[in-house]
Amino acid sequence: MRLTVNGKAIQIDAEPEMPLLWALRDLAGILGPKFGCGIAACGACTVLVDGAPVRSCVMPVSQATGDIITIEGIGTPEALHPVQQAWIDEQVSQCGYCQAGQIMTAVALLEANPAPTDEDIDNAFGGNLCRCGTYPRIRAAVKRAAGAPAGA
Template sequence: MQLTVNGKTHDVDVEPEMPLLWVLRDELGITGPKYGCGIAFCGACTVHVDGAPVRACMTPMGTVAGPVTTIEGLGTPAALHAVQKAWVALQVAQCGYCQSGQIMTAVSFLQANPDPSDQDIDDAMAANLCRCGTYPRIRAAVKQAAQNLKQGG
C-alpha cells in the first residue's frame, strides 16, 4: 500500500485493518500522534486525512484515501503554523502528551470556524482530553491563533 504522509509517499506492507496510528509510529517512525486511549475518545492520536481530523488509533489503514498530515507536517521550526505559535507564546503545554492532538484539532476547527466564540472553542476542543487541565490556556491559544490567522499570520 502507498501512504502519503506530510508530503512524502511511503510504501507500507501492512494489513488493511492495522490502525493508522501504528503505521505512522511503528512503520514510519512518526511519533507526534500519541496513543492515549485506543478507543478514539481522548484525541491524542488526532491527525488530518485529506484535510479532515481523524482519530488514527481507530482508523484502519485500508480506509485511508487521502494524504495524511501529522503535527510534524503542520509547520517547521522556522515557520510554525499560527496555532503552534500561539501554543508556544501562551505556554499551553504542561506534560505535552495530548498537545499534538489538541493542535491538530484546533487547526481543523479554525479552518471551519475562523471567528469562534469562547463557547465555540470550548465545544470544539472538548473532544480532546488534557489530563493536566490546561483548558483555559488551550482556549486562549485557539483565540489568539484565530486572530493571527485573520491578520494573515
C-alpha cells in the same frame, strides 16, 4: 500500501485493519501522534485526513485514502504554524502528551471556522482530554491563532 503523509508519498507494508496510528508510528516512523486510549476517547492520536480531524488509533489504515497531516506536517522550526506559536505564547503545554492532538484539532477548527466563539472551541475540543487541565490556555491559544495573519 501507499499513503500520502505530510505531502510525501510513502509505501508501507501493513495489514488493512492496522490502526493508522500504528502504521504512522511503527512503520513510517512518524511519532507526533500519540497513543492514549485506543478507543478514540482522548484525542492524543488526532491527525488530519483531508483536513478533517480523525482519531488515528481506531481508523484502519486502509481507510486513510486522503492526504494525512500530522503535527510534523504543519510547521517547521524556522516557521511555526500560527497555532504552534499561539501554544507557545499562551504557555499551553504542561506535560505535553496530548498537545499534538490538541494542536491538530485547533488547526482543523480554524480551517473550518477562522473566528470561533468559546462555544465553537469547546465543541471542537469536547473529546480531547488534557490531564493537566490546560483548557483555559487552549481556548486562549485558539483565539490568539485565529487573530494571527496567514503564514505568521
